[in-house]
Amino acid sequence: DIRFPELSRLMALEGAEVIIFPAAFNMTTGPAHWELNFRGRALDNQVYTVGVAPARDMESSYHSYGNSIVVSPWGNVINRMDEKEGYIIQEIDLEYVKKVRNELPLLKHLRRDLYTLSKN
Template identity: 40%
Template sequence: MRIALAQTTTGIDPVESVDALARLIAEAAAGGAKMLFTPEMSGVLDRDRSRAAANIVTEDEDRVLRAVCFAAAEAGIWVHLGSLALREGERLVNRGFVIDAKGAVRASYDKIHLFDVDLPDGTRWRESASYSGGDRAVAADTPAGRLGLSICYDLRFPDLYRALTDAGARILSIPAAFTRPTGAAHWHILMRARAIEAGVFVVAAAQTGTHADGRETYGHSLVVDPWGEVLLDMGEEAGLGFCDLALERVEEVRGRLPAINHRRPIAAPEVVA
């Protein structure tokens, strides 16, 4: 099955994002893709909280979500809208959506693990200052098979992916806006590890380049097969990439190395002083 990945340099204006996403959706469908994957924060990427506040609204009010649903229906293609910043009461959520080929939202997922770190280059991020984390794992049935949903920093927490693959996910979607330092150090390694652990496909659509708010993101949108082989690496250029998934590859790899069948529940360890 053919899928497409959008690699974008999302800015601070949601109107520009609407136009770009509608164009990418049409191009993905014209290229034969049955499903398009977009990055984390596909609507607005702005670390200036006061400026961003005017463009972050509730799910019902979000123009990017409405436009993507309309464009998906018009093109007849499924879309995993990697995530949008949305308002819920006094707090924000980082929420991804699975949208079907009729433009209906089939599933949504709120990012569980929030990015609160101090990087070696002096950059400091405190996602929890504005955002509330989700509290549930989500998998959705799609034309590509059962899809496990996650977002960016979730990548570092394998227990989430164990829950998703235990629930039957054959593809893990990990949309992201990875920083350059962490991307260069860990992006490829962790993506391949998540694929290898359970013998699944990993699809990771990413932000790239220098953004209007001054941040820099790593790019390298990836598709990794169940053996850990990189099928697509989009480098650092914004654009659209295509990849053909042989979905039977999951059972083939698991038949050779059935690690997922050997999982066992692990109790808290006994600590011997």
């Protein structure tokens, strides 16, 4: 659930370095929010985010935005598709996650004394 930042944060705090989100944004929310959400979650949590979307089928009742995407822990889009059927092959450098987290230790600067997230 890319729209709920707490889920990504909990996974990052548990040590996640790559978070894969299956999602099917529509033709209204996709152009407006798809890339923004994936870049934001990647940057906020210093993880790779991968958005896996169905291809667009204009003959179906639901028109998916498509546009599967891979975003780096720095928030850069490093690979993406369009709305057509296909797949992405992308090398993921887990050492880069460590580098980003060492150079800008956002997760270490959390003020857990002010708020908490729980898994219950």
